[in-house]
Amino acid sequence: MNEVTYPAVITKTQQGLRVDFPDLPDAFAHGENKQAAISNAQLALAMVIIDRQTHYEEVPTPSPLAQVAANHPEGQVNEITVDLDQY
Known part of the structure; x- marks a missing residue:
């Protein structure tokens, strides 16, 4: 599993x-x-990460949830998890 x-x-x-x-x-x-x-x-997240990995591009470290929430008060902030092995 590669979540x-x-x-x-x-x-x-x-x-x-x-x-x-x-x-x-x-x-x-x-x-x-x-x-x-x-x-x-989930599909979009998997596709972008796999594409970056395939092209040997950097995959950024996820920002802390609280930081994203503070920077984006206009929306609801959630964590999205995906198993890259499914793609």
Whole structure:
């Protein structure tokens, strides 16, 4: 099992919810509801990390959840975990 966990900011949009990873700006997702948004965010997180690893690029260390929450008061901050071995 190769799990990673990163803080994510969930904000409401006209189309539903958007999930952004401040530590990985290339990883973002949308969903009509929270369950779909988180599922899509897990896929986006896995794809970006695996792509960086494949290209021998640095994968940043996850920021502390409290720091992300303080920097993004506009959204709900959650930790998103994904098992990279599933991809």
